[in-house]
Amino acid sequence: MSVKKRVPMREQAPEKRIHNFDSVPLGYSREEAVQEAKRCIQCKNPTCESGCPVKMKIKSIINEIANENFEKAFFIAKEDNAVPAITGRVCPQEDQCEGVCILEKKGQPINIGKLFAFVADWARENNIEEHLEIKDNNKKVAVVGAGPAGITCSVDLRKAGYHVTLFEALHMAGGVLQYGIPAFRLPRDVVDYELSFLEKIGVEIKLNSIVGQNMSFEELRNQYDAVFLATGAGAPRFLHIEGEKLKGVYSANEFLIRVNLMKAYKFPEWDTPIVCGNKVGIIGCGNVAMDAARCAKRLGAKEVYILYRRTRKCAPARREEIKHAEEEGIIFKEMVCPSRIIGNDDGWITGIELVQTKFEGFDKSGRPKPVNVDNSQFVMELDTLVNALGTTPNRLFLRNAPELETHSWGGIKVDENLMSNLEGVFAGGDALTGGSTVIEAMGHGRQAAAAIDKYLTK
Amino acid sequence: MEHVITKKEDLNAADYLIEVVAPEVAKKFKPGNFAVLITIPEGERIPMSIQEAHGDKITMFIKRLGKTSKELDTWKPGDAFHKIIGPMGTPPPLKKYGNVVFCSDLVCGHAENYAMCKELKKMECNHVVSIQTFPTEADIYPEKYLCTEVCDEFILTTKDGSRGRKGHYMDILKEMMEAGKVDQVFAGGDMPALRDLSALTKKYDVPVYTTVRQIMVDGTGMCGSCRVFIDGEMKLTCIDGPMFDGHKVDWEAALSRLAMFKAKEAEAMECYLKKMEGIE
Ligand SMILES: Cc1cc2nc3c(=O)[nH]c(=O)nc-3n(C[C@H](O)[C@H](O)[C@H](O)COP(=O)(O)OP(=O)(O)OC[C@H]3O[C@@H](n4cnc5c(N)ncnc54)[C@H](O)[C@@H]3O)c2cc1C
Ligand SMILES: Cc1cc2nc3c(=O)[nH]c(=O)nc-3n(C[C@H](O)[C@H](O)[C@H](O)COP(=O)(O)OP(=O)(O)OC[C@H]3O[C@@H](n4cnc5c(N)ncnc54)[C@H](O)[C@@H]3O)c2cc1C
Ligand code: SF4
Ligand code: SF4
Numbered sequence: 001m002s003v004k005k006r007v008p009m010r011e012q013a014p015e016k017r018i019h020n021f022d023s024v025p026l027g028y029s030r031e032e033a034v035q036e037a038k039r040c041i042q043c044k045n046p047t048c049e050s051g052c053p054v055k056m057k058i059k060s061i062i063n064e065i066a067n068e069n070f071e072k073a074f075f076i077a078k079e080d081n082a083v084p085a086i087t088g089r090v091c092p093q094e095d096q097c098e099g100v101c102i103l104e105k106k107g108q109p110i111n112i113g114k115l116f117a118f119v120a121d122w123a124r125e126n127n128i129e130e131h132l133e134i135k136d137n138n139k140k141v142a143v144v145g146a147g148p149a150g151i152t153c154s155v156d157l158r159k160a161g162y163h164v165t166l167f168e169a170l171h172m173a174g175g176v177l178q179y180g181i182p183a184f185r186l187p188r189d190v191v192d193y194e195l196s197f198l199e200k201i202g203v204e205i206k207l208n209s210i211v212g213q214n215m216s217f218e219e220l221r222n223q224y225d226a227v228f229l230a231t232g233a234g235a236p237r238f239l240h241i242e243g244e245k246l247k248g249v250y251s252a253n254e255f256l257i258r259v260n261l262m263k264a265y266k267f268p269e270w271d272t273p274i275v276c277g278n279k280v281g282i283i284g285c286g287n288v289a290m291d292a293a294r295c296a297k298r299l300g301a302k303e304v305y306i307l308y309r310r311t312r313k314c315a316p317a318r319r320e321e322i323k324h325a326e327e328e329g330i331i332f333k334e335m336v337c338p339s340r341i342i343g344n345d346d347g348w349i350t351g352i353e354l355v356q357t358k359f360e361g362f363d364k365s366g367r368p369k370p371v372n373v374d375n376s377q378f379v380m381e382l383d384t385l386v387n388a389l390g391t392t393p394n395r396l397f398l399r400n401a402p403e404l405e406t407h408s409w410g411g412i413k414v415d416e417n418l419m420s421n422l423e424g425v426f427a428g429g430d431a432l433t434g435g436s437t438v439i440e441a442m443g444h445g446r447q448a449a450a451a452i453d454k455y456l457t458k
Numbered sequence: 459m460e461h462v463i464t465k466k467e468d469l470n471a472a473d474y475l476i477e478v479v480a481p482e483v484a485k486k487f488k489p490g491n492f493a494v495l496i497t498i499p500e501g502e503r504i505p506m507s508i509q510e511a512h513g514d515k516i517t518m519f520i521k522r523l524g525k526t527s528k529e530l531d532t533w534k535p536g537d538a539f540h541k542i543i544g545p546m547g548t549p550p551p552l553k554k555y556g557n558v559v560f561c562s563d564l565v566c567g568h569a570e571n572y573a574m575c576k577e578l579k580k581m582e583c584n585h586v587v588s589i590q591t592f593p594t595e596a597d598i599y600p601e602k603y604l605c606t607e608v609c610d611e612f613i614l615t616t617k618d619g620s621r622g623r624k625g626h627y628m629d630i631l632k633e634m635m636e637a638g639k640v641d642q643v644f645a646g647g648d649m650p651a652l653r654d655l656s657a658l659t660k661k662y663d664v665p666v667y668t669t670v671r672q673i674m675v676d677g678t679g680m681c682g683s684c685r686v687f688i689d690g691e692m693k694l695t696c697i698d699g700p701m702f703d704g705h706k707v708d709w710e711a712a713l714s715r716l717a718m719f720k721a722k723e724a725e726a727m728e729c730y731l732k733k734m735e736g737i738e
């Protein structure tokens with residue numbers, strides 16, 4: 001095999017995997033991982049590391065894998081990233097570490113994500129754990145929201161000796177990792193294992209605790225020495241076009257929460273139902289849209305359409321997700337924009353009216369800007385529609401914290417240390433950005449932990 | 459947290475009462491709030507109005523309806539819920555309204571009727587009338603669970619006139635509005651009746667808060683399943699409601715969306731009954 005090419009990742013065949021929720025990639029074997037790691041030329045100036053938002057020591061980790069020192073590789077990985085098993089699977093590597101790997105130009109970049117997932121899985125299977133000596137101090141920190149940002153911040157603060165209480169609104173921790181990203185991308189035993197680490201080191205997790213509802217923000221501020229807000233951006237966004245009241249129209253959040261958190265794909269053994277028809281349309285082309293589309297396929301839909309106003313080349317979804325979706329028979333309808341949802345007398349959706357789009361100039365992000373083509377409406381029959389248009393910060397918490405400064409769209413305003421306008425109240429993750437990546441949220445968690453430590457020891 | 463059932467009692471042939479330990483919910487309860495229940499790990503997240511909170515316990519009135527409520531009906535004191543979350547919802551303010559009438563004709567309405575009247579009455583500035591409608595005499599709840607003691611004037615009606623006044627709360631309310639004695643109406647229960655009530659009160663220009671039940675998943679404002687349209691604006695019943703200005707509710711959409719999972723609910727019930735047959 002040419003060293004320019006990656007050691008291929010074995011995957012479940014598309015015709016088989018569309019009938020289950022098991023992991024699509026099967027993971028590298030020991031031999032495959034070593035072989036892939038050996039392709040790395042150990043650059044003097046490893047550009048890959050500059051592409052990683054948390055600056056993982058990629059070169060050294062890969063070197064250890066190549067030398068079969070998996071344990072050492074794992075511990076180096078853990079220095080900068082609490083959950084390499086997760087980021088290895090969900091990071092948009094093509095825009096980050098792998099996108100700037102020197103081998104990208106000569107063939108295929110090193111499969112950094114899958115190598116790190118391999119090492120972390122190996123450690124889990126072999127019960128390799130960090131041995132921590134935590135020196136308790138007498139300070140208490142409250143972390144609100146158990147997604148990637150909250151988890152990372154809790155771990156770092158606990159390691160530094162703080163008493164950390166992690167409040168989570170839902171009945172399971174994990175945030176998007178639990179309710180959003182499907183198990184065929186991120187197996188739940190991986191998530192559960194990483195979460196069990198929190199309890200092992202003594203982070204107190206309080207589930208079903210909705211700050212702003214069964215506990216007020218003010219109480220929290222009074223009871224703790226500092227607060228980290230990592231409440232994410234979980235509120236659904238709709239297009240506000242005609243027909244969104246119809247039955248069969250979902251937000252991606254509802255669709256994915258039913259499937260992933262509530263296990264509707266196991267209905268009726270599990271109680272939560274989902275209604276998914278034969279012709280399903282998904283509006284949007286990000287990771288969320290791909291997840292919804294591939295879930296719909298697995299729920300038995302015959303035709304699943306991605307409806308997108310640009311082309312998939314400018315789509316925000318990870319490249320791997322688009323490829324997997326294509327393999328699974330998801331149909332991409334590009335350059336269309338929904339104008340109205342159509343229903344019958346019983347209030348069920350029967351179709352969608354779409355307008356053709358064309359590119360004209362560029363928008364603020366530098367992407368080609370789609371505009372509607374006059375008189376190009378056409379109707380497409382559908383029996384299920386999922387809005388995957390992105391999300392906004394949840395009003396429930398913000399309503400209870402009117403003194404907290406936010407942007408007009410609800411994102412929390414912070415300074416360079418991630419501190420909000422309120423003394424001792426820090427924030428990070430999607431609650432600031434309105435939606436980005438797991439690794440960026442984790443980066444915020446880490447940065448905030450350091451800032452909180454500094455704030456409380458000054 | 460162990461959510462142990464401390465009391466379970468039949469209210470009538472269809473409805474039962476459950477009292478359960480839920481300190482976090484009880485501590486912050488306000489009349490008009492609901493709780494989200496998960497009975498078993500595989501269970502659904504189900505919204506349920508809270509009738510009363512006392513100490514570390516809450517009580518709820520529950521109708522035997524589908525899979526979850528029937529399975530729960532086989533439970534006994536000592537059994538425990540998997541999870542109880544809440545209190546949820548943003549109830550209307552407890553303030554001076556003047557002559558208030560609270561109407562209800564179904565379990566969830568009865569629970570809120572009790573909870574809200576009790577507090578509204580405590581405020582001296584309100585004159586609180588509670589109207590409770592049951593189909594027939596046999597359906598009437600035990601005295602202590604009616605609103606008799608928690609309001610200034612209690613009116614019991616049965617649809618067939620077998621006890622109390624004959625008719626639906628709507629008939630009585632209409633008379634009261636004719637006489638011009640009503641400043642604010644609250645109501646909960648059967649949804650089509652609430653739609654009609656909204657139209658009726660509008661005719662008399664009397665403001666009304668009605669419960670709008672919608673299918674919920676998370677109950678925390680994340681999924682949009684419970685969306686309703688108030689004066690054309692999208693609101694979420696779980697965090698903005700479940701009580702809204704009835705005059706502004708898009709009732710057609712609300713009634714329609716409530717039936718979205720009918721076929722699945724029937725399937726769940728059938729599956730549950732089969733399983734129970736297997737056990738017997
Ligand atoms: C379907 C989907 C797929 C995605 N795919 C990818 C991907 O492949 N790669 C990638 O890098 N990123 C992906 N993302 C984005 C990524 O998941 C998010 O950027 C990241 O999870 C943000 O982390 P967070 O900790 O800020 O918030 P979240 O993960 O949203 O967690 C916030 C938590 O806070 C809780 N919470 C909210 N309000 C309260 C309150 N008042 N009290 C207590 N708790 C509260 C919520 O219940 C939630 O558990 C995806 C997102 C979605 C929705
Ligand atoms: C704010 C609110 C307060 C409520 N208060 C009460 C109460 O005090 N007492 C009571 O008996 N019932 C109450 N309900 C209704 C209760 O949630 C349903 O009866 C319960 O979910 C039925 O579950 P099931 O499995 O027994 O029946 P299913 O067969 O699953 O459903 C029967 C009917 O219940 C409703 N329903 C089902 N699932 C949900 C859901 N996830 N969310 C909302 N409604 C659903 C639908 O109308 C459905 O047709 C309330 C609902 C809401 C939204
Ligand atoms: S954390 Fe993400 S970006 Fe960084 S090395 Fe790992 S996979 Fe690449
Ligand atoms: S840039 Fe690529 S080849 Fe160079 S050290 Fe990083 S992973 Fe290895």
Ligand code: FES
Binds near residue numbers: 683696
């Ligand atoms: S139940 Fe999900 S938003 Fe209300």
